[in-house]
Amino acid sequence: TTVVDRVSIDAPTVTVEKNGMIRGARVDTANRLVYIDTAPSGITLQSFKSLVSFKTHNADTSATEIINGNAVLGKDDLVPTGAVIKVTASGAGGSETVTYTVIVLGDTNCNGKIESGDATRIAFHYVGSKLLTGYAYMAADTTCNGIIDAGDAVNLSTKYVYKWDDKTYVSALK
Numbered sequence: 431t432t433v434v435d436r437v438s439i440d441a442p443t444v445t446v447e448k449n450g451m452i453r454g455a456r457v458d459t460a461n462r463l464v465y466i467d468t469a470p471s472g473i474t475l476q477s478f479k480s481l482v483s484f485k486t487h488n489a490d491t492s493a494t495e496i497i498n499g500n501a502v503l504g505k506d507d508l509v510p511t512g513a514v515i516k517v518t519a520s521g522a523g524g525s526e527t528v529t530y531t532v533i534v535l536g537d538t539n540c541n542g543k544i545e546s547g548d549a550t551r552i553a554f555h556y557v558g559s560k561l562l563t564g565y566a567y568m569a570a571d572t573t574c575n576g577i578i579d580a581g582d583a584v585n586l587s588t589k590y591v592y593k594w595d596d597k598t599y600v601s602a603l604k
Contacts, residue, residue: 435488436523442515442530445481446601452481454535454601462528463568464515467535467601470544470590472508482515484528489519496532508542510534512565531565535574535603536586538566544590552583574602 442464444455454467464482466473473481475496486492496503498513511534518527536544538551552570554560555578562570562578572582572589585602593599 437489437519437521437526438487439489439492439517439519439526439528440485440487442482442484445483447481449597451477453599454603456603457530462530463533464530465533465535465568465603467603468544470594472510472534472537472542472544474505475503475507475509476505478509484517486517486519486526488523489521489526491521492517492519510542511537511540511569533565533568535569535601536572536589537569538562540566540569544586546587546590549583549586549590552578552586553580556580556583572602574604 441457441459444452444457444464444466446452446455451469451473452466456465479494484494494515494517496509496513496515498510503509509532511532513532515530515532516527518525534542536548538548551562555562555570570578570582572585589599
């Protein structure tokens with residue numbers, strides 16, 4: 431009798447580039463979340479796949495797709511907050527599928543870019559006029575201190591306006 435090893439998929443690893451497309455990342459394996467801190471212009475699926483990877487074991491094939499709503503993203507589409515990463519690996523030991531949800535730090539309108547409107551949404555939440563929920567709420571904590579306050583809006587605004595391009599932006603994600 432031959433024992434066939436089961437197919438498995440490790441939690442994702444994220445390549446953080448000091449002055450590149452992703453300057454901070456954190457993987458929350460318990461809640462299946464991938465937090466990334468990207469350029470204000472966003473990150474395309476093609477770039478995302480080159481920087482976020484899943485290691486498979488005992489798999490002959492594996493496929494990764496990223497879904498936003500009901501649409502599978504194409505290589506030039508931006509990866510927004512709330513997009514779902516679906517990885518399926520198959521081999522002699524069966525198949526395994528894992529899913530993780532992407533949280534793009536600061537992307538509170540879930541379009542994949544960091545814009546002035548995202549900071550405005552954070553400020554509205556802070557003063558209580560329009561509360562953020564779900565993944566947008568998670569993306570709003572740009573300082574990663576566990577609360578959404580005016581500092582998050584300021585942090586996001588300075589990142590958007592100048593700190594990213596002049597390379598002085600430091601991600602709160604460790």
